[in-house]
Amino acid sequence: MKIMLTVVAGVGLLSAGGCGMLDQVTDGLNYTSEATGYVEKVKTFAEEAPELAEQAVNDADAKEKLEAQLETIQQAAADFNELTPPDAAGEIHQTIQEHNETLQKSAEDVLKQVEEGKVSLEEMEQSDIVKNAKQITDVMGQIEKLGE
Template sequence: MKTKVYLAAFGMLLSLSACSPIEDTKNTLAYVNDVEDYMNEITQFANEFPEQAEQAITDENVAASLEKNVEDLQNAIDTIENTEAPELIDSLHAELVQQNEALSTHLVKLEEGLEKGTLSEAFIEDQEFMQTIKDITSIYNEIENLGE
């Protein structure tokens, strides 16, 4: 009888330990999917930004639309920063959060310029702003390549 109890306990222990890697894989995939959605938002913003910002200098309607895009991107940043990263990706997530903070700083400046009507060509051509987006893309590529 004791042998059957030990075997049952051992079987349960094995099945429980097998769930952990599966659960870790699910969490990792969910995280990667969340980051992929975030990257799609950043990419779309980065692609549209130069033209939209140029137009926003002289067109209040475009400025309002760009301001809405900035708010949406800021919400996406907040969401991804509050997403719990699996241990495997923890250090990359920390880098992502750090770059997001830099991007948020740029977005605050952009939003202030839009609200005050002082958006300038200099800000639109700011290489540091676009470099931050490239750095975030690079981190995403590292996360994506972990599975290969």
């Protein structure tokens, strides 16, 4: 009887430990999915924003679209910063958060330029917003390794 109780207790402890491990894997996969989605948004923004900035100089619709994209990327960065990364992604998350700070500040600066009608393709390509977006995109390989 004692042996049977010991076996049942052991199986119960292993199961409980396995659940925690399963939760960590699930959290890691969820984080990877969220981070990948965010990086894809940033990548799309970095690709589209310079051309849109050029169009925004003479086109009110393009100006509105650029303003909306800038506001969206700022919110996406803020939302990403609120994620809780799994232990394995802590360093990656911190790196992206640091780039996000500059990205958000740069987005604010570019937004002011757009509102004043002073944004140009050259300024957009040289801005910190595009540089930081590209740096965030470069982290994608590290995020993909988390999902493996």
